[in-house]
Amino acid sequence: MASHDATAAVPEMAPVFQPTVWGDFFINYDPEPLQMSEGRVIDRSNELKKKIAGLFERSAIVEQLNLVDTLQHLSIDHHFHEQILSTLRSTHAGEFNSSSIHDVALRFRLLRQQGLWVSPDVFSKFKEEDGTFHANITNDPRGLLSLYNAAYLFTHGETELEKSILFARQHLESMEGKLDYPLAEQVRRALHLPLPRTLKRVEALHYLSEYKEEPMHNSSILEFAKLDFNLLQRLHLKELKALSRWWKNLYREVGLNYSRDRVVECYLWSYTAYYEQEYTRARIILAKIIAIIIMTDDTYDVRATLVECRQLNEAIQRWDESAVSLLPEYLQKFYLKLMSTFKEFEDELKPDEKYRVSFCTKAFQILLSNYLQEAEWFHQNYKPRFNDQVNALEWALGCTDAVRACAEVTRFMNDLASFKRGKNKNDVASSVECYISEHGVSSDVAIAKIGSLIEDAWKTTNQARFELPELLQAVQRVANITISMPFMYDDKTDAFTFSRRLEGTIK
Numbered sequence: 001m002a003s004h005d006a007t008a009a010v011p012e013m014a015p016v017f018q019p020t021v022w023g024d025f026f027i028n029y030d031p032e033p034l035q036m037s038e039g040r041v042i043d044r045s046n047e048l049k050k051k052i053a054g055l056f057e058r059s060a061i062v063e064q065l066n067l068v069d070t071l072q073h074l075s076i077d078h079h080f081h082e083q084i085l086s087t088l089r090s091t092h093a094g095e096f097n098s099s100s101i102h103d104v105a106l107r108f109r110l111l112r113q114q115g116l117w118v119s120p121d122v123f124s125k126f127k128e129e130d131g132t133f134h135a136n137i138t139n140d141p142r143g144l145l146s147l148y149n150a151a152y153l154f155t156h157g158e159t160e161l162e163k164s165i166l167f168a169r170q171h172l173e174s175m176e177g178k179l180d181y182p183l184a185e186q187v188r189r190a191l192h193l194p195l196p197r198t199l200k201r202v203e204a205l206h207y208l209s210e211y212k213e214e215p216m217h218n219s220s221i222l223e224f225a226k227l228d229f230n231l232l233q234r235l236h237l238k239e240l241k242a243l244s245r246w247w248k249n250l251y252r253e254v255g256l257n258y259s260r261d262r263v264v265e266c267y268l269w270s271y272t273a274y275y276e277q278e279y280t281r282a283r284i285i286l287a288k289i290i291a292i293i294i295m296t297d298d299t300y301d302v303r304a305t306l307v308e309c310r311q312l313n314e315a316i317q318r319w320d321e322s323a324v325s326l327l328p329e330y331l332q333k334f335y336l337k338l339m340s341t342f343k344e345f346e347d348e349l350k351p352d353e354k355y356r357v358s359f360c361t362k363a364f365q366i367l368l369s370n371y372l373q374e375a376e377w378f379h380q381n382y383k384p385r386f387n388d389q390v391n392a393l394e395w396a397l398g399c400t401d402a403v404r405a406c407a408e409v410t411r412f413m414n415d416l417a418s419f420k421r422g423k424n425k426n427d428v429a430s431s432v433e434c435y436i437s438e439h440g441v442s443s444d445v446a447i448a449k450i451g452s453l454i455e456d457a458w459k460t461t462n463q464a465r466f467e468l469p470e471l472l473q474a475v476q477r478v479a480n481i482t483i484s485m486p487f488m489y490d491d492k493t494d495a496f497t498f499s500r501r502l503e504g505t506i507k
Helices: 003-007 038-055 061-073 077-093 101-113 120-126 135-139 141-151 159-175 183-192 200-213 219-254 263-273 277-303 306-318 321-326 329-348 355-379 386-396 401-421 431-439 443-467 469-488 500-506
Strands: none
Touching: 038 077, 038 219, 061 077, 061 101, 061 200, 077 101, 101 120, 101 141, 101 443, 120 159, 135 141, 141 159, 141 183, 159 183, 183 200, 200 219, 219 263, 219 277, 219 329, 263 277, 263 469, 263 500, 277 306, 277 329, 277 355, 306 321, 306 329, 306 355, 321 329, 329 355, 386 431, 401 431, 401 443, 401 469, 431 443, 443 469
16 A cells, blocks of 8 residues: 555644643542451451451362462452462473363463463364364353463464464354353453463452352352451542652653643553552652653654754753753753652662662663654654664663563553654654554554564563563563553553543542
């Protein structure tokens, strides 16, 4: 197809940023009192926790796997880390001869998620000699759903798992409207977004109401999950109140009113990586860093001249308060606040943890260099080649595969969203536009290409769990951030910037 036809479909400019949908809502919000005192809730939770832990000792292996799955669906698995790890290591080391495709697929998914390798050959027993699945599986919706979700933990070159996704999806779609609750809802959600790419806390919101309808549900697990959810929610609201006050003061002080006012969304993003009780400090620090990055990004994209972009980058590379003299007046308060905020991070950390701020500082400096490169391209009216755009992720090349894959998913999903809505004032051509221009193809072809690169990045994320077992915990945190991207950019829309789409979920 001719390139001029494709280019005509490129949106021009995005609308001006909308004001926050929240105002002072979280600053003024006080949660309703618990039905019992917080101390009593904690005591009752501890009683139930001991009771649930005992289930691991009294169950057969398939029951244990279903127990692990339930705890993960309800987002309470972190309370039973040792029991779950012991169960999964035991089943990984032993024989597993189940004739149920649900059981085999469930084991496959749980083990791969935990960084324990399982070959796709475990599904061979459910196939004919020509490689197609047995016909009776098409009448097993629960088994198909389990296969569908498990196959999304594929890595590079696992074409059989890709075929399994297509097979399961085809038959699950044919069953829509014929299934009973709650399986019908679980199938609907998975077809929209498979379980391995679903945020745990969002899944928990759904499953808390569904679990009591499961035929083998356990009342102690359900009670514990509700109590834990309420306790965590109160903690998160307390953090969000403090963070919203910090942001309101900063936003007013630095005066960069052209920037997106999205601190609640920044907190949500940090929460996707660290939602557990013990990670308060990590959540707050990450949310503040994201907020500062957004303010910097908006300065480059909608306000600064090229000279001002260069000045800001030079000041950031120097990373010293004395460099404030390099900046135009409207950026000076922001720069000093940036310096003081990172100093506050360092002051909050223990002596053996302070080195982490140096890593954050270096990453921020590299990011700003990339922003400057894109500003140079824009102001010189230069449309980069597609590979130039991809290589703009150079900051991630020295990181683990999981970090690089996260950067790719983030960049490409953002590009798809910006292509759909239109660019900001000073945005350089996106990867979608570069691909259209360079290859002379339609926007649909370019979007499909970017989609295939996103899928490759998901495969890299899955593979990263097996490569460095000692880094598995860090890889899982990075994977959590990657998993947040389909949530933020669902249907190629930018819910972070246009955040009314998130309003219902956050509430």
